[in-house]
Amino acid sequence: MADCIKINSMTRRESNLFTNPSPQEVLVSREDATVVDLERRNRDASRPNSVFVELEAANRRRGQRSEMTQVLTLLLASSECSLRCTMCDLWRNTLSEPTPAGALPEQIRFGLRYWREQTGRKSGGTIKLYNSGNFFDPRTTPSVDDDEFLRLCEPFDRVVVENHPLIGTRRLFEFGKRLRGKLEIAVGLESIAPRMLDRLNKRLRPGQFFQFAQQLKEASFDLRVFLIHGLPWLAPMESYAWTIASARFAAAAGARHISLLPCRTGNGFMDRLANEGIFRPPTRNQMQVVMDALENDSRFDHGPVLTLDTWGLEPEPIELNQSVPAKTKSDATQDA
DSSP: OHHHHHHHTOOHHHHHTTOOOOHHHHHHGGGGOSSOOGGGSOOOTTSOSEEEEEEEESOOOTTSOOOEEEEEEEEOOOBOOSOOOTTOOGGGGSBSSOOOTTHHHHHHHHHHHHHHHHHOOSSOSEEEEEOSSOTTOTTTSOGGGHHHHHHHHTTOSEEEEEOOTTSSHHHHHHHHHHOSSEEEEEEEEEOOOGGGTTTTTOOOOHHHHHHHHHHHHHTTOEEEEEEEESOTTSOHHHHHHHHHHHHHHHHHTTOSEEEEEEOOOOSSHHHHHHHTTSOOOOOHHHHHHHHHHHHTOGGGBTBOEEEEOOTTOOOOOOOTTSOOOOOOHHHHHHHO
16 A cells, blocks of 8 residues: 555656656657747648758678768658657658658659759669658558659669558568569667567567568568667666667668667657656767777678768767867868
8 A cells, every 4th residue: 555655656757767658648748849840840742851862881891991872862741650659750740631642753753853963863873762651651652652653763773761560561562572673671670678669659579570571581672770779768878788789689680771860859758758857868979889889799790781870969069178280181181
């Protein structure tokens, strides 16, 4: 009885230390987001949220310079993902209604024009189609557009799309078989820490992920994995250890590319945890420590490609008492 009284008298902060947030709670918490302006939420289904060209490593061999490939990345404007993952803030860039048929092909055409203007290329390279959700979910990506997707992606050697292992898999494998280039599926594994599995609201267990990875391998499709470092409810050293373990697990499953992201505020629920002192975003230095450990791990000597996504990281402050030597012309040229 005394224990029940003690639990009932817990403060909100203390109870959140042990809670498993429901999708409904995550949804309600959006009103707490401090950086969201709903009036600026994209409502134009004919234009992508963002288009850019980047260089990305195509392979990794320790001690050798990686071969680089040009990548056209489109952050597509589509409807919101049906999941309510605890740490996700990508809903801010989604449409408020189901994606109209024909809208995404139009956005891709917009991106292709930009690609040709910037690179002068008509074929080769990689295209990434990120839609803040699952590419093979019919609500976010109408299946009637699949033929046009295949035609528009035909010039590229590699096509990368995001998708949850338990959503639209039949359509995924049919699409991949018809694609001229190599299909790569990007999966948000985030972490395999047992205490985090329910709290992530991913509805994905490590065994399900591993089985999906083997199915991709059998179909000759590639796998890209997103991991999140600095999750709440984990002590710093515990978070470090589980991020390393999660990367090793992803590599063992056959991931060609592992991208490490910092956990961040901005979706409402994470802002609430930060205000209550339960969550503190990782620093650049903490992220770099993890990346250094991965890059020096012999398990990754022959792949996968390892990248650090700095989106959401605050710049490190410069100490005012530090003297910064002036760079010579050759130094400045080398940096450029």
